[in-house]
Amino acid sequence: MSIIIKPIITEKITKEGETFNRFGFVVDKRANKIQIKNAVEAAFGVNVVAVNTMNYRADRSVKYTKSGLISGKTSAYKKAVVQVQEGETIDFYTNI
Template identity: 45%
Template sequence: MNVYKILEKPLITEKSTLMQEQGNRVMFQVKRSANKLQIKEAVQKIFGVTVLDVNTMNVKPKERRFGRHVGKTKQWKKAIVLLKAGDKIDFFEGA
C-alpha cells in the first residue's frame, strides 16, 4: 500500500492539541485496512521523525437524522502516534 494513502488527514481537536503539546503524541485519521506497522512506516517516511509507539482505534458510526430518515456516519480508524523526544510535526508551520 502506498504510504501517502495510509494517512488520510491529521485530527486537530482540543484533545489532540493537548496531547501534542504535553505528551509528544499526534493523531491521524487513517485507512481502515492499515495496521500499526504500516502507519508507523508512513509517518516516518512522510514526516522524517522517529515513531516509538502507535495506538489505533475504530470509531463506530453514529446515527444521524435527516428529517424523518435515519442514517449513519461513516466508520473510520484513528491512530495516536508517539514520537521520540525532540521530534515534532507542525501542521500550522506558516500560521
C-alpha cells in the same frame, strides 16, 4: 494505498502533542500499526515510538419531524495516535 488520510487537530490532541509528543491521524481502515508507523516516519521525518489505533463505528440516527422519519448515519473511520521521540515534533501547519 494511501495510509494517512488527514491529521486530527482538536484541543485534546493538540494538548497531548505539546506535553506528551502524541499526534492524531485519520488512517485507512485496513492499515496496521507497522504500516502507520512507516508512513508517518516517511511523511514527516520523525522517529515513532508507539502507535495506538481505534476503530470508530458508523453512528446511525433517526429524527422524528413533521414530514416524517429522517434517518442518517456518519461514516466509520480508524484513528491512530502516534507518539514520537522526545525532542521531535510534527508541525501540521507547514508540512501539509
